[in-house]
Amino acid sequence: MASQIESYRSGAEVVTGDAICRKKSMELLEELGLPKGLLPMEDIKEFGYNRATGFMWLVQGKKVEHTFKKIKQTVSYASEVTAFVEKGKLGKITGVKTKELMLWLSVVEVYVPEASPEKVTFKTGTGLSDSFDTAAFD
DSSP states (O other), X not given: OHHXXXXXXXXXXXXXXXXXXXXXXXXXXXXXXXXXXXOOOSSEEEEEEETTTTEEEEEESSOEEEEETTTTEEXXXXXXXXEEEETTEEEEEEEEEEEETTEEEEEEEEEOOTTOTTEEEEEETTSOEEEEEGXXXX
């Protein structure tokens, strides 16, 4: 995974340190029209965003599991999370999994449709998708 980050590092805005990384990642999500609480990662070491390619990444100390209480969904964030971003969407996501019944499924896409901005949809690598109120991620 690190090689993917390295190939997009040139020309990217890169910040280090938990506080500034959190701030920058939330600002980017907000700019894209996505809920600010979508990436509740901890001890973030590095955040990078290459505007030219739309590639963003977050590196944290260790894998973190977070439960979004309003929707009772547990999500796992690897030590490296990457995605290609565009307005209303995170695509080709790596490092994010959601727990469905007893299985962990990779989340490959997250988007907020322009037609219904109050909903956020998560799509897994298996083709399954689920939509939730964006308020659950504030």
